[in-house]
Amino acid sequence: MSSQRNASEMGAIVCRCEGLTWAAVQRALEQFQPTSLRELKLVTRWGMGICQGRTCRPFMAGVPLSDGETTEPSGLSLHVPYKAVALSSLVDEGGQDNAWRPT
Amino acid sequence: MSAKVIVVGAGVIGAASAHYLTQSGASVTLLDRGDIGGETSSRCDGNVLAIDKDPGFDSQMALKSQELLRELAQALSPFEYRRPGSYLVCDNADEVEMAREWVHLQQEAGLPFAFLDAAAVHRHLPHLAEDVPGGLLCGSDATLNPLLYTHALVASARARGAVVRPHQAVQELWMDDGRVRGVVLESGGGIEGDAVVVAAGNWTPALLQSVGISLPIRPRKGHLLVSAKGPLFGDAKVMEFGYLMSKFGRERQASALALRYGVALVYEPTLSHNFLLGSSREFVGWDTSPAMEVVRVIAQRAQRFYPGMRTATIMRSYAGLRPWTPDHFPIVSTIDRVPGLIVAAGHEGDGIGLAAVTGHLVADLALERDPVIGVEPLRWDRPSLKGVAQDV
Numbered sequence A: 001m002s003s004q005r006n007a008s009e010m011g012a013i014v015c016r017c018e019g020l021t022w023a024a025v026q027r028a029l030e031q032f033q034p035t036s037l038r039e040l041k042l043v044t045r046w047g048m049g050i051c052q053g054r055t056c057r058p059f060m061a062g063v064p065l066s067d068g069e070t071t072e073p074s075g076l077s078l079h080v081p082y083k084a085v086a087l088s089s090l091v092d093e094g095g096q097d098n099a100w101r102p103t
Numbered sequence B: 001m002s003a004k005v006i007v008v009g010a011g012v013i014g015a016a017s018a019h020y021l022t023q024s025g026a027s028v029t030l031l032d033r034g035d036i037g038g039e040t041s042s043r044c045d046g047n048v049l050a051i052d053k054d055p056g057f058d059s060q061m062a063l064k065s066q067e068l069l070r071e072l073a074q075a076l077s078p079f080e081y082r083r084p085g086s087y088l089v090c091d092n093a094d095e096v097e098m099a100r101e102w103v104h105l106q107q108e109a110g111l112p113f114a115f116l117d118a119a120a121v122h123r124h125l126p127h128l129a130e131d132v133p134g135g136l137l138c139g140s141d142a143t144l145n146p147l148l149y150t151h152a153l154v155a156s157a158r159a160r161g162a163v164v165r166p167h168q169a170v171q172e173l174w175m176d177d178g179r180v181r182g183v184v185l186e187s188g189g190g191i192e193g194d195a196v197v198v199a200a201g202n203w204t205p206a207l208l209q210s211v212g213i214s215l216p217i218r219p220r221k222g223h224l225l226v227s228a229k230g231p232l233f234g235d236a237k238v239m240e241f242g243y244l245m246s247k248f249g250r251e252r253q254a255s256a257l258a259l260r261y262g263v264a265l266v267y268e269p270t271l272s273h274n275f276l277l278g279s280s281r282e283f284v285g286w287d288t289s290p291a292m293e294v295v296r297v298i299a300q301r302a303q304r305f306y307p308g309m310r311t312a313t314i315m316r317s318y319a320g321l322r323p324w325t326p327d328h329f330p331i332v333s334t335i336d337r338v339p340g341l342i343v344a345a346g347h348e349g350d351g352i353g354l355a356a357v358t359g360h361l362v363a364d365l366a367l368e369r370d371p372v373i374g375v376e377p378l379r380w381d382r383p384s385l386k387g388v389a390q391d392v
Helices: A002-010 A022-032 A037-044 A087-092 A095-099 B012-023 B057-075 B093-108 B118-124 B146-159 B201-209 B242-248 B256-260 B292-305 B307-311 B348-366
Strands: A013-015 B004-008 B027-031 B086-089 B113-116 B135-138 B163-165 B170-176 B179-185 B190-192 B195-198 B218-227 B237-240 B266-269 B275-278 B313-324 B331-334 B341-345
Touching (some): A022 A037, B004 B179, B195 B348, B341 B348
Antiparallel strands (some): B170 B179, B179 B190, B331 B341
16 A cells, blocks of 8 residues: 555656546545545546546555445456447448438 | 435435335435436436326326425425426427327326417527428426435435435345345345335346346436537527427437437536536447447437527536336335335436325325326336336
8 A cells, every 4th residue: 555655745646648637536535435435436537538547447446445345346347349440440341231321 | 203215316206206105204215326316316417307208107107296386496405496487399290190199188187288380490599500390389387406406305314304315235135924024234234114115226227136026127327518608599498399208218310320329418507507418328338438429329319309509608517317117107105015115216317206195105205195297108017118128
């Protein structure tokens, strides 16, 4: 937890994509009392920017959460397309269906 | 002494119920087996729409909820509420004729709708593909951040004394002499109450089976894509007219894959400067992991209406399970043969928009007041839900 303590002392940005400060994380912990990393993500937007948590996840995974009444996994998962892509690249890989036009 | 009410499910419907119950002086315990808003209410978009409701009770219920939501936006902690209106845009000339008729019906019912011909739709929505032949708008429609909304409702209930217990699963209803006495927890022990509100979305039928009540609510999977921060394609919500057809299961012209996955364009800008793209509707069980093929079809549909999105960056997708009912109305109802039990579930894709009116109605039913809207169309034993097998 020492790196989290250092962040607090420095008032650091903990998620640069979303410009999220450690102070804002602490406020959210108090206000929303999240019981999973996923819930903390949804109320602070950590890991929701262009790097998709590649930079901040190891750090945020160490944030202590409110006492849930049972132990649960983080709730975090990875979803397609896994990395930032141009919309056109999703379209162009769509195959023949893409050529459909109304009759 | 104040009524003790147990609310099972801390999604947006249970949260709104807890808010309105505590506002009326009830003593509330709010339970969820997972996080607050951890399932459907955080795997959705922020629809507060009248534009896609049938004229009549459907649209009047939506308008009432919009009116209540305007009050909530003043009273609760911020949840990114704004009211930019919403648009439906047409793919082809047939849809333009249907849109004209739709607007006519809605205007006659007193809703703030306007028909947009080709010139008008491009004036309102300059990023649209040139061949889009028309559309319509609804001026009262709003949008918000669904999880922050759910949390704001929970915080309000908590401030008025509600006990909020996430990660506390209910095993079954606690029955005593034919009436509900409370709930039995999976972790052991029970909680007593004068009334139990089951607002557990897709999980509602399983909870009610033990008391012999069968509800035709089924999970309908819906996908959404998320863009990176970047230029937006307008500030208002835009859907294609075919979204209506897809929602109501009516015939429409679209590609085979779009029809198979129930894909219709939904564009929703967020306050975080990214946009969401939807949507799909499928009955494929309980899996919430997004499928690449569905993501591609949604992207295709978006590019058909917004050619300029070609270069937009998509960085993730997610999917949620909308609690579907056969007649597209939620179930918000007492159950005569199980005194003390209230059901509030089955809102499909309208849970965010209808949470306010639903929560108000739940409080009305629990406290035996005059209901805020008619209760008959939402009863669990209404004719349009009868005879529908759960495993169709």
